[in-house]
Amino acid sequence: ALVRLRSEPLSVKILGSKSLIDFASLRFVSISKYIIILQEGFADAQNKTLVARAEEEMLHMDINSMIGSSMPLGMMRIGTIIHNIEMNPGQGAKLVRAAGTNAKILKEPASGKCLIKLPSGDTRWINARCRATIGTVSNPSHGMKKLRKAGQSRWLGIRPKVRGVAMNPCDHPHGGGEGKSKSSGSRGRTSVSPWGKPCKGGYKSASVKKKKKRLAAKEAKM
CATH class of the missing domain: 2.30.30.30 (SH3 type barrels.)
Incomplete structure (x- = not known):
């Protein structure tokens, strides 16, 4: 009870x-x-x-x-x-x-x-x-709750996330340059992680075939 x-x-x-x-x-x-x-x-x-x-x-x-x-x-x-x-x-x-x-x-x-x-x-x-x-x-209704101030995030153990474009070139691939640029010529560059791996545009880090075999139900069993 x-x-x-x-x-x-x-x-x-x-x-x-x-x-x-x-x-x-x-x-x-x-x-x-x-x-x-x-x-x-x-x-x-x-x-x-x-x-x-x-x-x-x-x-x-x-x-x-x-x-x-x-x-x-x-x-x-x-x-x-x-x-x-x-x-x-x-x-x-x-x-x-x-x-x-x-x-x-x-x-x-x-x-x-x-x-x-x-x-x-x-x-x-x-x-x-x-x-x-x-x-x-x-x-x-948890998803509808709004955090009213930055301190509420800190109460939950969430620390601030610094943008790559706000860093120096030695700290992030997006760092440095004049103004808000990703420091890669006039065309900019693809968004990447701090370690240089693409983080947008469908970059896959796991085997699609293995993932489908593990998660999806096979048509024969349906």
């Missing part, structure tokens, strides 16, 4: 403290609390009395539709909205953890794998024994 809510200053998510309760006997199974990433709408659902919730669960016993339930992907139905997804069984959640995000199960286990649609729109086959949590991550 949800014990209390707390906001994490350096995170985009809202966290909650939970304790394990046996609803059949309405007794605490574990007094020790553990921290979870709160799901959207989970706090409202927890406002019911323990007795009413216990009676409701005994009548339906459908944990597949309960927000906050954690279980292997192979036990979930098609179309279930999930987050906090493991990439390997027992490894811990790695995918879909940002505020307001969720994924969707598109296909039931085939040869021990489930097809998941990620927030980016990509699809991925994940081991059916990997666990996930039902629901959407809380705090969906």
